[in-house]
Amino acid sequence: MIRIVDKLLLFLYSIIVGALSVFIACIGFKWISIEDLNGIVDNMYRISSIQITVIVIGLLLLLMSLRFFFVSLYRGSAAAPSIDQRTDFGDIRISIDTIENLALKAASKHRGVKDLKARIRATDAGLDIVLRAVVDGESSIPALTEEIQRAVKEHVEDIAGIPVTNVAVFVANVIQSGTIKSRVE
Structure with missing residues (x-):
């Protein structure tokens, strides 16, 4: 059961990191203008529902990162099944x-x-x-x-x-x- 949950979390984590990568690449290629970027950041600070959503997503990503970190340490040291x-x-x-x-x-x-x-x-x-x-x-x-x-x-x-x-x-x-x-x- 835990492996299924880990696979689901890894899938979600991959999608979120992929979306963030595309967003950062768009900023790098200047496909998103500085005014649009300022508007997005301004909305994050001004509208409380967006601010709460960003906080929740950030904490979830942190928790998933910690989970994958500990899983990689735990399973990496395991020997052959016995x-x-x-x-x-x-x-x-x-x-x-x-x-x-x-x-x-x-x-x-x-x-x-x-x-x-x-x-x-x-x-x-x-x-x-x-x-x-x-x-x-x-x-x-x-x-x-x-x-x-x-x-x-x-x-x-x-x-x-x-x-x-x-x-x-x-x-x-x-x-x-x-x-x-x-x-x-």
């Missing part, structure tokens, strides 16, 4: 890539699985693992996917010590066999 665990002896950090490789290793041991890709999502309850596979079509797909789910869940939990809440297997395709039977005439 799963953190605390033990009696200290902290353990296991990268998401490691979990992905463990899942792929367990799934690739089954006959009939040809092309595998994994996506890992860490939740508070445990790991959600989504596998995309291409199978050979020579064995039962429901039985094969059930074996893969069980093997991946057990392997990741045994090796990484992290509970797996869900293993989803998406069979993307069935590969065609490359054998061609010769005709006897």
Whole structure:
């Protein structure tokens, strides 16, 4: 949710900075005369509603600038996504890539699985693992996917010590066999 808000704020900030850039460029090219500029500034000081609007816009831009400054400092120091665990002896950090490789290793041991890709999502309850596979079509797909789910869940939990809440297997395709039977005439 916070990323969506940050993206929206960045979008608004970009539009406002872009409009200000065009305004400053117009002043630089003298497309806005000094009398018009004086009139705009005079209205900002004379009309209270314009003055309040300028104050609010200025404060919002300052707050957005501060938000982006702190986000850049916070996210800039972050390492690769990982799963953190605390033990009696200290902290353990296991990268998401490691979990992905463990899942792929367990799934690739089954006959009939040809092309595998994994996506890992860490939740508070445990790991959600989504596998995309291409199978050979020579064995039962429901039985094969059930074996893969069980093997991946057990392997990741045994090796990484992290509970797996869900293993989803998406069979993307069935590969065609490359054998061609010769005709006897």
